[in-house]
Amino acid sequence: MIRSFSRIVALAAIVTIARPIAASADPPAYDDAGMHFTAPADFEKVDLPAPADPTGSDDSDGPTPVAAFTYHRGRTDQRVITILVARFDGLVDQFDTAHAAEERKGGDTFIVENKKTTLANGMPAYYLKVSAGATAGQFTERYEYLVCDGTRSIIVQYSGAAGLDANVAKAALSTLYVVVYPKHRP
16 A cells, blocks of 8 residues: 555655755745644755645555655754655554555564554544664664544654654654545645
């Protein structure tokens, strides 16, 4: 269902070379009809092409990246926040199960922690800690929220080299707000 690890590696490469959006007084944020997210003020929003369909891909090539933010781009302590969406009309429990199965196919990707939780606005979600790269010699970690809004599966991830502070990651993702995606919208 989700070719997440290879898709994330490709997105990380794009984020590393993509140009940041010019600095503005507004905080780096992403908004659509079913979601709001504001990255920490010291992150820069990355200029990604607008998705053809805001409800996400049909998942044949994995989820569609709709937003990315970087901290210390190109440095060894670089952090990246990405938002990925794909069409999905199931429950968050079903999405978590499918996502975990896909992660296990990654070979050197391990789900270290997986907890059912709720976002600040009460939307059900899963919070994961994922480690990858044991065979490549480059260890990375991701903290991610998995959420479904009735139309899409949503993955919001905070990633970087191994050794990320779990509290910093959770705080960086804490502004995620998801509601049921309006059915009348494309």
